Amino acid sequence: MSVGAQAAVAAQPSAAETLSFQATDVTGTHSVAVSDVQRALPAGAVAQSLASMMNLPQNVPWALRDDSTGAFLEDAVPIGQQLGQEAEAKLTVTPRTHLG
Amino acid sequence: MFTTSVRMAEQLAELGFCRVPGAGAWRHNGVSFATEGAWAVLRATAPATGDPLADLWGQPGPWKAVSGSHLHLAHSRHVRSEDVTPRRFRRVFEVPLSLLVEGEGDDGGDALDAGRGVSPLGALVAWGLATLEGQCPPGWQTPSREEVEARLAPGALTVQCGAHARQGQVVADGGRLALRMPILARRPAGLSECRLSWLRQVLLDAQDRWRLVRVGPVPDGPESPVEAEVDLTGAPPLLLDGLAAVAATALRCAVSWVVGPCAFLAHAAREPRALAMCRGSRAPGASSAAGG
Numbered sequence: 001m002s003v004g005a006q007a008a009v010a011a012q013p014s015a016a017e018t019l020s021f022q023a024t025d026v027t028g029t030h031s032v033a034v035s036d037v038q039r040a041l042p043a044g045a046v047a048q049s050l051a052s053m054m055n056l057p058q059n060v061p062w063a064l065r066d067d068s069t070g071a072f073l074e075d076a077v078p079i080g081q082q083l084g085q086e087a088e089a090k091l092t093v094t095p096r097t098h099l100g
Numbered sequence: 101m102f103t104t105s106v107r108m109a110e111q112l113a114e115l116g117f118c119r120v121p122g123a124g125a126w127r128h129n130g131v132s133f134a135t136e137g138a139w140a141v142l143r144a145t146a147p148a149t150g151d152p153l154a155d156l157w158g159q160p161g162p163w164k165a166v167s168g169s170h171l172h173l174a175h176s177r178h179v180r181s182e183d184v185t186p187r188r189f190r191r192v193f194e195v196p197l198s199l200l201v202e203g204e205g206d207d208g209g210d211a212l213d214a215g216r217g218v219s220p221l222g223a224l225v226a227w228g229l230a231t232l233e234g235q236c237p238p239g240w241q242t243p244s245r246e247e248v249e250a251r252l253a254p255g256a257l258t259v260q261c262g263a264h265a266r267q268g269q270v271v272a273d274g275g276r277l278a279l280r281m282p283i284l285a286r287r288p289a290g291l292s293e294c295r296l297s298w299l300r301q302v303l304l305d306a307q308d309r310w311r312l313v314r315v316g317p318v319p320d321g322p323e324s325p326v327e328a329e330v331d332l333t334g335a336p337p338l339l340l341d342g343l344a345a346v347a348a349t350a351l352r353c354a355v356s357w358v359v360g361p362c363a364f365l366a367h368a369a370r371e372p373r374a375l376a377m378c379r380g381s382r383a384p385g386a387s388s389a390a391g392g
Contacts, residue, residue, distance in 0.1 A: 018285055036285035036286065037265075038265075038266065038267045038282065038285070040267040040269065041258065041265050041266070041267040042255070042258055042267070045258050045259075045260040045265040045267075046265055048260050048265070049260055049261075049262070049263050049264055049265040050263075052262045052263040053263040076254070076255075078267075
């Protein structure tokens, strides 16, 4: 099942529910441990705020990659739905690139 | 322009309001009605004692306690602590004027609430007066969460502001309808009295500055969140369509404005000297509490 399809059937996480994870930028230069991130937040908003936290350029669209699966998180889908109950996930902040 | 509309004056008179000479306002049973820019504002006095952040939190309707008098003081460089008088709060209930004229027909008559013959202004006043008493207008039913969310654009309840991201939600449950968004996921343990006082001051400023939005009290316990909300409980259906989108925008603006300073103040590892130096002067929290 695709992430989008999962999002359609999954219960919407409450705004009060939070998760923690470790985030690293794609070069490995910056690493932050993040806590109290709302599970209901779209992954795209989390990616941009992490980029800001790491002083990465804000004129670049950023995406999150789940290190355990290698899959990119969908921007518009709540991060909690994509990481599930994974404890202490590890994510990589990468620029969103388009080939061609 | 609706503010100068003869029709509005007629409607207010029909609702029992009397014009206040020279004030540009109307008054009825201790509640005043006025227009301010693009907003219709109901005002009522606030209790002399009480907490402007806590008293109305969770109560039906967008009533909130505000004080405008501090703003010029806050922006002045030459204010001595002894010059800062306790804030005087009043209760306000604000709705965009555009919602009251929306639906006006070609003949200039206001749209009527189907089957009940209530104009948008009449519905607004009924909503305001009922919720001032802590009640809902008779017969009001909570719409479903999905129904309200359908009125909002995608991302309407998402804030991404620098390193901070927040997601709001529609609360439509148990006779309550509100848009709510966390400012701090939890109050960190071990915050000094000075920082708590400043945190409270910043929250009061946010509540003052942003129409419709009220801000929750600084919780007593360290595990509770600090939140902002727009309460639409009791909102007449003919206003709710437009009001939901305006409320979401107001909530986003308020949280974007306040989340950075609050996160800074709540950061347990920082004890800025500049904040501590103000402890000798009138503590902002103390002035607020004294002002009620």
